[in-house]
Amino acid sequence: MKLNEQSVAHYAMSGSPADHEGFLRRCSTPGGRQPAAPRCWFVLKGNLLFYFEGQESRPPLGLIVLEGCTVELCEAPQEFAFAIRFDAPGLRPYVLAAEEQEAQEAWVKVLSRASFGYMRLLVQELEGQLHELQLSLASRSSAPRSQARASAGPPPDRPPPQPEEGGPSAETEGDEGAAKPPAPVGRRRPAENWACSPACLPLNGGDSPVSPETSCFPKLHDWYGQEIINLRREWLQSRALGGGL
Structure with a gap:
């Protein structure tokens, strides 16, 4: 040379x-x-x-x-x-x-x-390490997004809409309401017409004589609403009797 x-x-x-x-x-x-x-x-x-x-x-x-x-x-x-x-x-x-x-x-x-x-071997080794680091960073950045999608899962099921409960008016009560005596407060009767989905059926196979199964909201609504209906009916009866006298 x-x-x-x-x-x-x-x-x-x-x-x-x-x-x-x-x-x-x-x-x-x-x-x-x-x-x-x-x-x-x-x-x-x-x-x-x-x-x-x-x-x-x-x-x-x-x-x-x-x-x-x-x-x-x-x-x-x-x-x-x-x-x-x-x-x-x-x-x-x-x-x-x-x-x-x-x-x-x-x-x-x-x-x-x-x-x-x-120096050539060192540069090749550093390039390989840089490539592995870039792949590792790319996989780490994509992992949180996939985990978030997996953890989110399907959207929660919405409960079915419940029918609006409206109390009977004074015009619809009439004589039929006056003919039925009010139920005692201590022995409330459940509403005759109510719908409950299979998911809210009582777990013990029946209702308590004091209150229904608390896992069914529509049934509780009708149960305690019946007391208001009875009280209203009793008031209408007393008003009608007082006016007649």
């Missing part, structure tokens, strides 16, 4: 922010016997790892392109060493050593995630 050295050097020395930087030692290949590894200043920008002679040195001494490689810990004469290995045959690994364990772990982490291949 050809690189424009001037453009690469300009990018290395530009003021663009670095992803990671710090001192590392350039070691020999794993198992080597190099007594003192040179200490260089490494700067990571994207998938490009530059190294300089010192922190203020310009231009860079070299460049490592972090594509098609793996980063792993390795054995070396220096402590806290790790190796950058490439999949292509014939490419030697780069063995570097940090000054402490925390720095070693930080470099291995950032270098393992620096390649475009890793």
Whole structure:
């Protein structure tokens, strides 16, 4: 691969922010016997790892392109060493050593995630998670509407309209009403003509001698309305008798 050295050097020395930087030692290949590894200043920008002679040195001494490689810990004469290995045959690994364990772990982490291949996999995974989240939100938004329709159920049945009960007038009472003696208040008689649906039939199979089954409103209406009718009839009788005298 050809690189424009001037453009690469300009990018290395530009003021663009670095992803990671710090001192590392350039070691020999794993198992080597190099007594003192040179200490260089490494700067990571994207998938490009530059190294300089010192922190203020310009231009860079070299460049490592972090594509098609793996980063792993390795054995070396220096402590806290790790190796950058490439999949292509014939490419030697780069063995570097940090000054402490925390720095070693930080470099291995950032270098393992620096390649475009890793970024491509990360973007694909994030897109999949976003798609699953959108499906989950869509299902959650539709669930309350379906639950509301299910909980609402069919509309409640309205009770059948009840016939209007009207008391007899004075003109319709006549002599027939006067001929019938009023029933005692303590022994009220139920109305002779009343209709009750099967749903309001008395549960105990009959009425009480004092009051009818309370589950049937029309029957209660007629029962207690009969007392008013009887009282009115009694009043009309007393009025008629008093006028005759």
